[in-house]
Structure formats: C-alpha cells, structure tokens
Amino acid sequence: MESNEKTLKLTRISDEELKNFLDMKFKDFSAEEVNFDLFKDEVNTLTFQIEFKGDSAGIAQFYNIDWVNRSACIRIFWDEAIENDVEVKVVRLMLKYAFEVLNLNRVYSKVVEYKKDTISVLKKCGFLQEGMERQAKFFKGKYWDVLRFSMLYEDYWRAIDDLK
Helix, strand or coil, X not given: CEXXXXXXXEEECXXXXXXXXXXXXXXXCCCCCHHHHHHHCCCCEEEEEEEECCEEEEEEEEEEEECCCCEEEEEEEECCCCXXXXXXXXXXXXXXXXXXXXXXXXXXXXXXXXXXXHHHHHHHCCCEEEEEEEEEEEECCEEEEEEEEXXXXXXXXXXXXXXX
C-alpha cells in the first residue's frame, strides 16, 4: 500500500527480528487474497512498517480485528522525529486500507488522555470521540482516562474528498 507521495509508504513487515521483538503472529497476503484468507485463518492482527524518506519510521497496526462485525482497533507507533502532517497521512492510508481493502465497517482507537498529539491527529482524520474509560491507565504514579475514537464506513466515504 503506497500513498501518492513518494516519501511515505506502508509495507507489510518482513523483518524476522522485528516480528520476534513484537511477539505477534504474522502472515503476508496479496491484495487479492486478503479478505478470504484473513477470515479463514482467523487472523486478528495486521502490522505494517511505516517508511518515510526511505527509512523505517514506525509500525502501524490493525488489531482485535472482528471479521463478523467488521471492526478493528488501530494503533501506530512512530519515530518521535516524525512530523504531525506525516502522522495524519499514515492514519489516512490505514483508513483507506481498512475501508477499501478489508471492507471494515468500523475502525476505532483507544488513546490515553495525555497523548494530545495523537488525539489531534485522529480528529484531523475525521475520527469522532465516542467515549471514555475513566482512570483506565496507570502511568507514572497517576491514573489516566482512556479516550475512545471511531470512524465508520459511511463516515469515511462521506469525507473521502477531505481524506485524499
């Protein structure tokens, strides 16, 4: 999956050391077999490597994929040097893949309230806040709320011109 810009792309992870480090199950798919094989093999996680200007810049992932209800949670781990507009482009590429390739109905994300930059990126991409898990995360001696954001298939297609 590639963007229109030559400087940013998402590729399936193939580095065995990275796979072992993340301790996750992986399987490589072609676009033609993705829907059938993912459902058949009950794969519930898809992980992509983010490449920016030719360098690895992080990981983008769909996890908790629910093939019956056609939903998945999205999370992205980026290099701290990545600019905010690049983060927006990565999320938009993930949304395009979710709704146009995987045919999901709902993509959601859970973000700890102190991650202001991530919240801003999700909102710029059209996610709506749908709820809050009160004091769900303990970090540095404090309990933090976890905010839930989502985008639906119909929202994506309604806003497709803004997401390009």
